Amino acid sequence: MPQIRVAIIEDDSIWSVLLSEYLEQQDGMHVSVIAKSYEEALAIDIKQIDVALIDLSLDKDQEELQGLKLTKAFRERSFNHAIVLTSWDDEETIDEAFQAGAVNYITKNSYEDLPIMIQSVYAGKPLIHGDAAQTLLKSYRQEKDMRDLTPPEKEVYTLHKKGCTKRDIAQKLIKSPETIKMQLREAKKKVKKAKSF
Numbered sequence: 001m002p003q004i005r006v007a008i009i010e011d012d013s014i015w016s017v018l019l020s021e022y023l024e025q026q027d028g029m030h031v032s033v034i035a036k037s038y039e040e041a042l043a044i045d046i047k048q049i050d051v052a053l054i055d056l057s058l059d060k061d062q063e064e065l066q067g068l069k070l071t072k073a074f075r076e077r078s079f080n081h082a083i084v085l086t087s088w089d090d091e092e093t094i095d096e097a098f099q100a101g102a103v104n105y106i107t108k109n110s111y112e113d114l115p116i117m118i119q120s121v122y123a124g125k126p127l128i129h130g131d132a133a134q135t136l137l138k139s140y141r142q143e144k145d146m147r148d149l150t151p152p153e154k155e156v157y158t159l160h161k162k163g164c165t166k167r168d169i170a171q172k173l174i175k176s177p178e179t180i181k182m183q184l185r186e187a188k189k190k191v192k193k194a195k196s197f
Helices: 011-023 038-044 066-076 091-100 108-122 130-145 153-162 166-173 177-195
Strands: 003-008 029-035 051-054 082-085 104-106
Touching: 003 038, 011 091, 011 108, 038 066, 051 066, 051 091, 066 082, 066 091, 082 108, 091 104, 104 108, 104 130, 104 177, 108 130, 130 166, 153 166, 153 177, 166 177
Parallel strands: 003 029, 003 051, 051 082, 082 104
Antiparallel strands: none
């Protein structure tokens, strides 16, 4: 059985070492490259690796997530075995990672699931990890629940779900508290109706 050559692209050196040691203990896996930055990762000869594990926050000083940029750059070089391994777990970032070309998305808390994820990607049959699947499914359900809301109702309801008070929402959207109260009441009614189907 050939060894799967893994690249770890991560700016936290301690985490890189721990992850490398863990993967080296797995049958059929070898960490062939460790890159600490976007620039180092770009210099990797993609013909020398089979799967890349990419952290999103490669440069804490950058506003843009360098890992997304790198995933896109790898895809443009016809490398289609990038797995995002990161601490980010919000729906928007997960969606952006898949759009950038990631074939899987795992949070660092679930690193023990990496061997099977790496093997599935290497075999050309990637399994979407539960971390990403649950977040995307939750987002899909929320979108489904809000499908009948008008744009203003959706905006008010979304802010409410994030924990904003009616007063906060009124100030943010420059509307009267009465208008917000009315829109939120109508939004909740529509969402409740959608959930019942």
